[in-house]
Structure formats: C-alpha cells, structure tokens
Amino acid sequence: MVFKRLLGALGVGGPTIDTVLDPSSVRPGGTLTGQVHLVGGKADFEIEHITLELVARVEAEHEGGESQGVLAFDHFTVGGGFRLAEGEQRSVPFSVIVPWETPVTELRGQSLGVVLGVRTELSVAGAKDKGDLDRLNVTPLPVQEAVLEAFGELGFGFRSADLAYGRIGGSGQRLPFYQEIELAPSAQYAPQFNEIELTFLANPGGLEVVLEADERGGFLSPGHDALMRFTVSHEGAGQQDWPAIVDGWMRQLAEHRASYGSPPGHGSPAPFGPGGLGHEDRHHDGHRSGPGMGTAVAAGAAGLAAGVVGGMVAGEVVDEVGDFFEGDEEDEG
Known part of the structure; x- marks a missing residue:
C-alpha cells in the first residue's frame, strides 16, 4: 500500500516520492527490501539523503491516564548524493535489517492489531519532507x-x-x-x-x-x-x-505466586524482583483488554490506526496528528 506525495517543503513543482516495499514477509531481525521511486519536479534538485524511518503506534501511561503516539524506533540512510533532473524518473533499491525486537503484527495472515510503518524522508538542498508512509507487516520468528x-x-x-x-x-x-x-x-x-x-x-x-x-x-x-x-x-x-x-x-x-523478593530455586528462571520490573517500568493494572475471552485473532490494524495521535512522550514522538495511514486511505479512494 503506497501513495505519492508532493514535497511540501519545496512547494509546487518539487519532486515526488513513492516507496514500494517488497511483498515478501519480514521477520524480527530480518531483511526489509524495496525501492524508492523518485520523479523529478519542474527544476533540477540535489538529493542529499533518502532516509527510511521505522515507526510504531505506541501507548504510554501518565498521571492523566493513557495516550497514543507515533514513535520512531530505527532509521536508515538508503541513498542520496545525486542530482535529480527535471522530470527524471529514478528508482533507488534498498535492503535494511530491522531490529530483533521489532513487534509482530500478524500470525498466519491474521492481524494482531499492532500498527507499524515505514516512513520515507527526502532531504533536498537543506529542506526535509516526510514524503511517504507505508504499512509494515512483520511475521513471527x-x-x-x-x-x-x-x-x-x-x-x-x-x-x-x-x-x-x-x-x-x-x-x-x-x-x-x-x-x-x-x-x-x-x-x-x-x-x-x-x-x-x-x-x-x-x-x-x-x-x-x-x-x-x-x-x-x-x-x-x-x-x-x-x-x-x-x-x-x-x-x-x-x-x-x-x-x-x-x-x-x-x-x-x-x-x-508473585513472591517478588523470594530467590529462585535451583534450575528455576529468575523472577523479576526489586531492581527488576518496577511499577515505573511496566504497568500491571490490566486496564487494556480486547475482545472477550477466547476470541480468535481479529480486529485488524485499521481499528488501531484510526483516530487522533496523542501527545505521548516529549522529544520521542513523531510530531504528527491524524490518521497514521491517512494518505494511504485517501489514495485508495
């Protein structure tokens, strides 16, 4: 699922960018491949950097309750250092290794309701634009x-x-x-x-x-x-x-039985105790629950992607408000 977008940072007449991910499945720690398709604008442009950014919709707890935001968790420079002539068409292939901790989004073709994306950023003559956003599907190891x-x-x-x-x-x-x-x-x-x-x-x-x-x-x-x-x-x-x-x-x-302070027995896995998993590191209130008990894997990523991105964690959240994949939906229509 892809869409084209005019570089807003450069105004009318700038190049367009269209990132296409290869359809092969990606696993944590695996290789993500695809191509970035560029079409020159109404003038020549110096393409300084083409950057891919992995983003995720993440929930955070705070004193006021809970909010959601889009968080970037890895980035890669996959091209740049060339002149894109007026009207020129050029494709830049890429192959990058995703982090081992990349979340799993589906199991045997069924969505788990987790939303990941690949955002492409183009740096042209000192101006930057987050020009393309594509859904990333990750299958389990x-x-x-x-x-x-x-x-x-x-x-x-x-x-x-x-x-x-x-x-x-x-x-x-x-x-x-x-x-x-x-x-x-x-x-x-x-x-x-x-x-x-x-x-x-x-x-x-x-x-x-x-x-x-x-x-x-x-x-x-x-x-x-x-x-x-x-x-x-x-x-x-x-x-x-x-x-x-x-x-x-x-x-x-x-x-x-939640005996945090008890030492593990011989051959037992070490439980999280004091100094391990604290209430500031991970919540335990069980407030998030999906469909009823025993429900099959359902409720695809579309449900999670809809809505407004909340202000989540200062300095770490991508500054974006609106639907995570708004551009894809508009392009489809």
Missing part, C-alpha cells in the same frame, strides 16, 4: 510462532496485542517500547489468573519470554501480579515439545 501456537493448543485465547512505552527492568530490551500480547487463561488456570501478558524480547542468540499473570483475588485478599522470565534458543524450534514447555512455564508461574 519460528520460535515465537511455536510459543504462540503452544498457548493456543493448551486452551489459552487471544485477547489483544499492543505496544507499551517503557522498559522491562532486568531484561536485554533495546527498543524504547515492548509488545504485550494479552491472553485469556485456559480452563486449567482460569481459577488462578484473570489474564496472561506475553512479551517477546528477541536477540540474535534467542528469545526472552516474559510472562506476567494477573492473579485473581480471594474473598478477603486482592489480586496481584506474578512475573517470570524464560530464555529459549532459535535453534531446534521445530523439534521441541512446546505445549509441554509452555505448560511448565505456567506451572512455575502459578507456584511463584
């Missing part, structure tokens, strides 16, 4: 897909997925936000947990799997959260008994 399918086989249901601004203390997180996939508990764990929040932190060597369980309270005691972290390798993802592994994680999470 084999080990991520295996874990998600194992939860499904165990009876857990998908509720929603979103991106939260902040960092998970004690982890190897590199991006300024993380993805939360909210799951309804299976019948076995429903008496103990209201919901499970799953976060993947991928890296070249493997995957950190962060599980946060919102525990049900009793008649006289409030519920609270239990958190644990597990590490798996990319190798041999197809040969593991993932339902058994994931069920083992859930059993440990149930036994852990």
Whole structure:
C-alpha cells in the first residue's frame, strides 16, 4: 500500500516520492527490501539523503491516564548524493535489517492489531519532507510462532496485542517500547489468573519470554501480579515439545505466586524482583483488554490506526496528528 506525495517543503513543482516495499514477509531481525521511486519536479534538485524511518503506534501511561503516539524506533540512510533532473524518473533499491525486537503484527495472515510503518524522508538542498508512509507487516520468528501456537493448543485465547512505552527492568530490551500480547487463561488456570501478558524480547542468540499473570483475588485478599522470565534458543524450534514447555512455564508461574523478593530455586528462571520490573517500568493494572475471552485473532490494524495521535512522550514522538495511514486511505479512494 503506497501513495505519492508532493514535497511540501519545496512547494509546487518539487519532486515526488513513492516507496514500494517488497511483498515478501519480514521477520524480527530480518531483511526489509524495496525501492524508492523518485520523479523529478519542474527544476533540477540535489538529493542529499533518502532516509527510511521505522515507526510504531505506541501507548504510554501518565498521571492523566493513557495516550497514543507515533514513535520512531530505527532509521536508515538508503541513498542520496545525486542530482535529480527535471522530470527524471529514478528508482533507488534498498535492503535494511530491522531490529530483533521489532513487534509482530500478524500470525498466519491474521492481524494482531499492532500498527507499524515505514516512513520515507527526502532531504533536498537543506529542506526535509516526510514524503511517504507505508504499512509494515512483520511475521513471527519460528520460535515465537511455536510459543504462540503452544498457548493456543493448551486452551489459552487471544485477547489483544499492543505496544507499551517503557522498559522491562532486568531484561536485554533495546527498543524504547515492548509488545504485550494479552491472553485469556485456559480452563486449567482460569481459577488462578484473570489474564496472561506475553512479551517477546528477541536477540540474535534467542528469545526472552516474559510472562506476567494477573492473579485473581480471594474473598478477603486482592489480586496481584506474578512475573517470570524464560530464555529459549532459535535453534531446534521445530523439534521441541512446546505445549509441554509452555505448560511448565505456567506451572512455575502459578507456584511463584508473585513472591517478588523470594530467590529462585535451583534450575528455576529468575523472577523479576526489586531492581527488576518496577511499577515505573511496566504497568500491571490490566486496564487494556480486547475482545472477550477466547476470541480468535481479529480486529485488524485499521481499528488501531484510526483516530487522533496523542501527545505521548516529549522529544520521542513523531510530531504528527491524524490518521497514521491517512494518505494511504485517501489514495485508495
């Protein structure tokens, strides 16, 4: 999905830019390829830089509640240093590596409701313009897909997925936000947990799997959260008994019972304790929930993309108000 846009920074007669992403799927840590198509304006222009910027719609919590914004999380210079003649047509191919922690937007062709984009910026004779915005779809790594399918086989249901601004203390997180996939508990764990929040932190060597369980309270005691972290390798993802592994994680999470200060037993994964995941790093109120328990993966990215971009985190949010993909929708019409 692409659109052309006149360079507003240069006024009428400037070059136009049209970025086309290759249709092949992209995975975290994988290669994103495509071409930037340029058409010269009514004069010659010096193209200084062509930059690609990866952006995401992210939620942030603050004292006033919650807001959404568009956050840039990586950028690449893919061309520049040439003169674009009047009316000239030129294509600049690119191949860039996306971050390992890039969120997953779909699972087997079904949207998870997470919105990512690729924005193309053109720098011409000292003027800059964010000229093109394209939706970026990211499929899971084999080990991520295996874990998600194992939860499904165990009876857990998908509720929603979103991106939260902040960092998970004690982890190897590199991006300024993380993805939360909210799951309804299976019948076995429903008496103990209201919901499970799953976060993947991928890296070249493997995957950190962060599980946060919102525990049900009793008649006289409030519920609270239990958190644990597990590490798996990319190798041999197809040969593991993932339902058994994931069920083992859930059993440990149930036994852990949110004892933040308790040291882990021999051979157990280290839970987040003091100095790890604090309330300033990650919220635990369970306020975000999608469709009802057991709902299939649905509610595509269009629902999340609609609306007004909120002022989120000063200095880090792209200054943009309106629909994330407004230009694409206008072009389609």
